[in-house]
Amino acid sequence: MAEGSKERVGVGLTDPDEDSPNMIVYRKIENIVSRIQDEKAGGVAIRTVKSFLSKIPSVVSGVDIVQWLMKNLSIDDPAEAIHLGSLIAAHGYIFPISDHVLALKDDGTLYRFQSPYYWPSNCWEPENTDYAIYLCKRTMQNKARLELADYESENLARLQRAFARKWEFIFLQAEAQVKIDRKKDKADRKVLDSQERAFWDVHRPVPGCVNTTEMDIRKCRREKNPHRVKRSVYGVPDDSQSQPSPVHISSTPARKLTQEDVEKEISFLNLQLGRHCMKVSKVAESLMGYTEQFLEYDPLVSAVEPSNPWISDDTTFWDLEASHDPTQQRVKKWGFSLEEALKDPAGRDQFLKFLETEFSSENLRFWLAVQDLKRQPLQDVPARAQEIWQEFLAEGAPSSINLDSHSFERTSQNLKDPGRYSFEDAQEHIFTLMKSDSYARFLRSGIYQDLQFARKKGKSLTGKRLSGLMQSS
Amino acid sequence: MATQEVQLNETLVHLKTESESLKSKLEEERAKLHDVEHQVAEKVEGLGQFVMKTRRTLKGHGNKVLCMDWCKDKRRIVSSSQDGKVIVWDAFTTNKQEHAVTMPCTWVMACAYAPSGCAVACGLDNKCSVYPLSLDKNENLAAKKKSVAMHTNYLSACSFTNSDMQILTSSGDGTCALWDVESGQLLQSFHGHAADVLCLDLAPSETGNTFVSGGCDKKANVWDMRSGQCIQSFETHESDINSVSYYPSGDAFASGSDDATCRLYDLRADREVAIYSKESIIFGVSSVDFSLRLLFGGYNDYTINVWDVLKGTRVSILFGHENRVSTLRVSPDGTAFCTGSWDHTLR
Numbered sequence: 001m002a003e004g005s006k007e008r009v010g011v012g013l014t015d016p017d018e019d020s021p022n023m024i025v026y027r028k029i030e031n032i033v034s035r036i037q038d039e040k041a042g043g044v045a046i047r048t049v050k051s052f053l054s055k056i057p058s059v060v061s062g063v064d065i066v067q068w069l070m071k072n073l074s075i076d077d078p079a080e081a082i083h084l085g086s087l088i089a090a091h092g093y094i095f096p097i098s099d100h101v102l103a104l105k106d107d108g109t110l111y112r113f114q115s116p117y118y119w120p121s122n123c124w125e126p127e128n129t130d131y132a133i134y135l136c137k138r139t140m141q142n143k144a145r146l147e148l149a150d151y152e153s154e155n156l157a158r159l160q161r162a163f164a165r166k167w168e169f170i171f172l173q174a175e176a177q178v179k180i181d182r183k184k185d186k187a188d189r190k191v192l193d194s195q196e197r198a199f200w201d202v203h204r205p206v207p208g209c210v211n212t213t214e215m216d217i218r219k220c221r222r223e224k225n226p227h228r229v230k231r232s233v234y235g236v237p238d239d240s241q242s243q244p245s246p247v248h249i250s251s252t253p254a255r256k257l258t259q260e261d262v263e264k265e266i267s268f269l270n271l272q273l274g275r276h277c278m279k280v281s282k283v284a285e286s287l288m289g290y291t292e293q294f295l296e297y298d299p300l301v302s303a304v305e306p307s308n309p310w311i312s313d314d315t316t317f318w319d320l321e322a323s324h325d326p327t328q329q330r331v332k333k334w335g336f337s338l339e340e341a342l343k344d345p346a347g348r349d350q351f352l353k354f355l356e357t358e359f360s361s362e363n364l365r366f367w368l369a370v371q372d373l374k375r376q377p378l379q380d381v382p383a384r385a386q387e388i389w390q391e392f393l394a395e396g397a398p399s400s401i402n403l404d405s406h407s408f409e410r411t412s413q414n415l416k417d418p419g420r421y422s423f424e425d426a427q428e429h430i431f432t433l434m435k436s437d438s439y440a441r442f443l444r445s446g447i448y449q450d451l452q453f454a455r456k457k458g459k460s461l462t463g464k465r466l467s468g469l470m471q472s473s
Numbered sequence: 474m475a476t477q478e479v480q481l482n483e484t485l486v487h488l489k490t491e492s493e494s495l496k497s498k499l500e501e502e503r504a505k506l507h508d509v510e511h512q513v514a515e516k517v518e519g520l521g522q523f524v525m526k527t528r529r530t531l532k533g534h535g536n537k538v539l540c541m542d543w544c545k546d547k548r549r550i551v552s553s554s555q556d557g558k559v560i561v562w563d564a565f566t567t568n569k570q571e572h573a574v575t576m577p578c579t580w581v582m583a584c585a586y587a588p589s590g591c592a593v594a595c596g597l598d599n600k601c602s603v604y605p606l607s608l609d610k611n612e613n614l615a616a617k618k619k620s621v622a623m624h625t626n627y628l629s630a631c632s633f634t635n636s637d638m639q640i641l642t643s644s645g646d647g648t649c650a651l652w653d654v655e656s657g658q659l660l661q662s663f664h665g666h667a668a669d670v671l672c673l674d675l676a677p678s679e680t681g682n683t684f685v686s687g688g689c690d691k692k693a694n695v696w697d698m699r700s701g702q703c704i705q706s707f708e709t710h711e712s713d714i715n716s717v718s719y720y721p722s723g724d725a726f727a728s729g730s731d732d733a734t735c736r737l738y739d740l741r742a743d744r745e746v747a748i749y750s751k752e753s754i755i756f757g758v759s760s761v762d763f764s765l766r767l768l769f770g771g772y773n774d775y776t777i778n779v780w781d782v783l784k785g786t787r788v789s790i791l792f793g794h795e796n797r798v799s800t801l802r803v804s805p806d807g808t809a810f811c812t813g814s815w816d817h818t819l820r
Contacts, residue, residue, distance in 0.1 A: 021731035021757055024712055025773075028733075028755040073753040080790060084753060087774050210796050214815070217580065218629060218645065218669065219689075219713070259481070262488040268703065269495040278741040279506045283724075287739075288517060288783060290722045291766050298765035299808040301520065309548075309565065310528045310809045318547060321806065339678065371679065375636030377655030421682075421699050431680065 021219050026091075026121035033093045036060075036068055037113055044068050049110065057187050059097060059110040066106045082106050090212045092120055095198035100149060100206045102198070112191065118199040120213070126203050129170065130233045132159040134200060136174035137181075151207055177234055199233075293336060296329070305329075324349070331451045335443055338435045350451065354442045362399035363430050363438070366392045370423045385418035393426070403429060503744050520766065520781055523789045528809065529567050531819040533560060536579075538813035540630075540800050542593075544586045547806045551593045552819055553581035559595050561606060562819075564811065574604055583630045587637045594621070594640055596628035601642050603654055622652045629671045634698075641684060641698075643670040649686050651698060663696050665703040672716045678723045685726050687714030693728050693738065707738045709745045716760040716801075720782075727768055729758030735770050735780065749780040751787060760801040762810060771798030771812050793820060 036043050044064045049056040062085075069081040085104030088094055094111050095102055104111070118124070135156040138148060148156065163170060181189060205211050278286075296302045305327070309315045320327060326346045334341035334350075341347040348368075355361040369388050376384055392401050393411065403411070407425045414422035442448055536556035543550050548565040557579040561570040576597045583596030592605045601622035622628070624644035631642045634651075639660065643649045649663040649670055668689035676683045682698045693714055695705040712731035719726045725739045725746070733754050737747035749768060756774035763769070767788065768780040777791040777798060796815035803810040813819045 019712065021713055024731060025733075025756055032755075069753070074751070075753045077790075079792070080753065083776065083792065084755075084774070087756070210816075218582070218627065218671065259485050259488060262485065262492055265492050266488065266495060268706070269492065269499055272499055272705070272743070273495065273502060275743065277503065277506055277743045278739075279508050280739075280742050280744070280746060281508050283739045283742045283746060286741075287720075287722075287725065290724075291783060294721070294765050297807075298767075299806065300525075300764045300803075300810075301766050304808065308808050315565070317808070318806075339680065343679065375634075375638055377638045378653040378658055378660070379656060424699070 022215065023121060026119070029088050029091060029093055030119065030121065032069075032073075033088065033113060035072065036065065042072070046113075055187075056097065056110060056190075058191050059112055060094075062096075062105045062107055062109040062111060065094070065104060065111060078106060087212075090202075090210060092118065092198060092202035092212070095194070095201065097194055100197075100201050101209060102201055102205075112194055112198075114198055115192075115195045118195060120202070124199075124203065124231070124233070125213075126200075126233050128159060129163070129166075129236060131155070131200065131204055132163055132170045133173045133177060133234050133236070134196070135159065136170055137177045140174060140178050141181075149206075155204065173234060173236060297333065326451065328452065328454055331448070334448070335452075338431070338439045341439070341442075350447055351439075351442055354445050354447050355438060357445075357447075358438065358441070360438060362392060362401050363434050365399060366401050367427055367430055367434070370427045373423065374420045376420075381420055382418045385415060385422055388423065389415055401426075401430060402433075503742075506742055507744070517783050519784065520788055523779065525779070525789060525791060527793050527820045529564055529820065531562055531564065531567055532817070533562075533569055534558060534817045534819075536817060537796075537815040538799060538817060538819055539580075539582050540584045541802060541811055541813045541819060542584055542586045542632075543802055543804050543811065544590045545588055545805050546590055547804050547808065549586070549590070550811055550819070551584050551586050552813055553584040553595060554817070555579055555581070557581060559584055559593065559604075561593065564819075570606075580627070583628055583642075585632050585640070587633050588635055589637050592637060594631050594633065596622075596631045596642065599624045599626055599628055599644065599646075601628055601631045601640060601652075603640070619654065619657070621654050621657050622650060624648070624650070626669070629669065630673050632673060632675055634675060635679065641673060641675065643673045643686055645669040647688070649673060649684075649696065661698060661701045663694075663701055663703070665694055665696075665706075666690050666692060671713060674717045674719050674726065676723050677719050677721060681723060685717045685719065687717040687728050687730075689713045691730070693717055693726070695726075695740065705740060705743060707745060709736060710734070712757070715758060718762045720763055721765060727761050727763065729761040729770050731757035733757055733772075735761055735768060737768075737782065747782070747785050749778075749785060749787070751778075754778065759797060759799050760812075762801055762803045764803050764807050764810070769801055769803065769810055771801035773797045775814070775816075777801065777812060794818070 035041065037046065039045055044060050046058055046060055049059055065085055066078060066081045069075055069085055070078065075081045075084070082104055089102040089104050092102070093114050094104070095114060097110050097112055135148065135152060139156070160167060184192065203213055299308055304317055306316050307314055309317050324346050326344070330344060330346070334344060334347040341351055352361055352364055355364050366388070369392070373381065373384050373388060391397055392399050393403070393408070403426055407429045411423060411426045534552065534554040534556055535558070536554050538552055538554045541550055541552040548563055549561060549570070550564050551559060551561045553559045557576045559574045559576065559581055562568065563570060574595070576595065578598045581595055581597045583601070585594045587593065587603070592603050594601055594603045600620060602618045602620045604618045621640055622631070622642045624642065624646050626645035629643050629645060631640055633640055638654050640652050640654055641649065642652065647666045647668060647670060650659055651661040652658065653660050663686070666686065666688040670686050670688040673684055673686040683695055683704065684698060685693055685695050687693045691708055691710045691712060691714060693707045694703045696702065697704050710728065710730040710732055714728045714730045716729040717726055724741055725737055727735055727737050729735045733756060734748055734750040735758055736745050736749070738744065739746045749770070754772065754774070756772050758770045758772055760771040761768060763782070766782055768782050770778045770780065772778060775792070775794045775796055775798065778787055779789040779791065780786070781788050794812065794814040794816050798812050798814050800813040801810060811819055
């Protein structure tokens, strides 16, 4: 078995923010993306492509990215590489230069890398005011490539209605942004504009696309910016009206370890040191043995008679399993261990029947009664416990069981304050008794042997036996 | 007063040193038992090609599916979603049973089917309630609900023990608890995690009284239900443990974590014995479950990876969901497994 031994990082050495689940994924993606861009270290060539009337700076083709992923991350199946690449795109680290939909294609489609400024690991949560400024400024610039898509025009219309009163402010901000942008170099602008657009494709995705900024709320509390102080993409001062989202309440700071805590830890560790453990080789053998034994009972790995209901839409298999007329395969399972036999209701019945022939059925009945006791609602427990005592353990009990004096003492003590676990000792003792004694005889008994070899007289035959008969007739 | 404080600090430091040295000693001891190399599982036959397909798709939730559970009848399931609805389905026919309970709050992060098949438990916000199921369409199920559990923070998982009368819950408040359904009384509480507990699983044995829990403190703890004590603890993951599941024999369990790995821990050897990971898998595991030879993992990259338990290799990768897989369980008889996703569907 593969063994993974990682060096344990000392507690407190890692920055708690870096530890958060989202950060872990982002860092991994960032590592991949950096490696792809590092041409000297086997990355992909990022080049300027000459197109129709202009040059397209700083792009990579989809096919190159897919090839790189397959080669460097040991991926055999291109579908897997495309899927991973699409996820990296969906999170905003790479993007197609002429599409709002963030997915990777295994062809000549051109992609660009996102600027680290816009990386999700910076915990962006842009406000609608920023989005409004962005859409607004795009309408101000007379360039075909900056034309709004349908869904964006709809969004802009909605925002105009929502921000009706402060639209003048937004308009001014947008104008200011346009001025800033004009000062930049033309080639740079193409790249910067596309990166900005990709940023918004992540935070305001095309309808129907997955919004990858959604987070598992159970983990939100530990994010880098728990109070979600909104940082504006365009440097707009924070709108004091916005309240921190109720979900993002900062988690309680980790309690400082008290002396009691450490003492508890020490006693736990001492206990662990004293524990007798199995060697891994023995464990491995045991696991392999178990798997081998039960493999024929795993419907996802072995064929099932007559068929897996989910595949064939035929429920015969379930009907057979539910019947009290067990198949040979089921009966064979009872022979694996007493636990297996008792798991199957039919197995329980047969074992009980057998014990009755030996006049020791009270053992199993006691065991079953105690199991049942543990399933009762709390208020019924004391009464039921008393009943069990009367039936199996009291002087002159009708189904008196044979307990060693130690267990008997403990049990009668427990009964003074009866609880669900009052009979644990006794139950364990009886179970061991049945396992080492009666169970072995059960497996050799006529009752069991008959079932195993389907030598039932006058009863209906099941499973393999039946089909065998039919073939011969 | 100052000297007392100094003394206390010194004692604390002293104790911490003792604790650290015990931990190293324990690691050494356990490492001595690791007497095997990879060859052991190499002798095992490979599994060959697997064809696993989606056989049913359950549509009906209006938002992310957060949790699901199978009924013992092997065909019905209960699922809960961020749309506040808890739906019981007959997965075989894909029909919704008539009970779609609407919760007062939208975060129904946990749900469980009662062993009898007659009730479901739903965890919403910090409480867990049990709703009896009825065939009468007109019955207002919400009215008959029983409030059972109450934590001081969100409820992350709930499960019935092998009886309709007891429920085990885990919570963001760092504890697990066992409750009596009838009275709502707390039977036992389990303290030991240093952060939110995200998941739990009960030992499969009828005679066992243990369960395992996993949390944001990267630890997986095994508990004794009778005493409330933590019997074993495992800390090798590098991030939150989102899901734990016992191996059918009860001697081992697997865990899935945000560090993108699944790991197998053996209780008898008291250590991690296998790790299931690949360089190309970088997104966290949200849920794990076993069939006998296979370990299924639902991942945040929308896929399901199927691992060979013994060999540690990946057998198959399944695509189909369009958003994170949030929950995954194998059916009680192992004929199928079901996944729930943020794409609003179950498969």
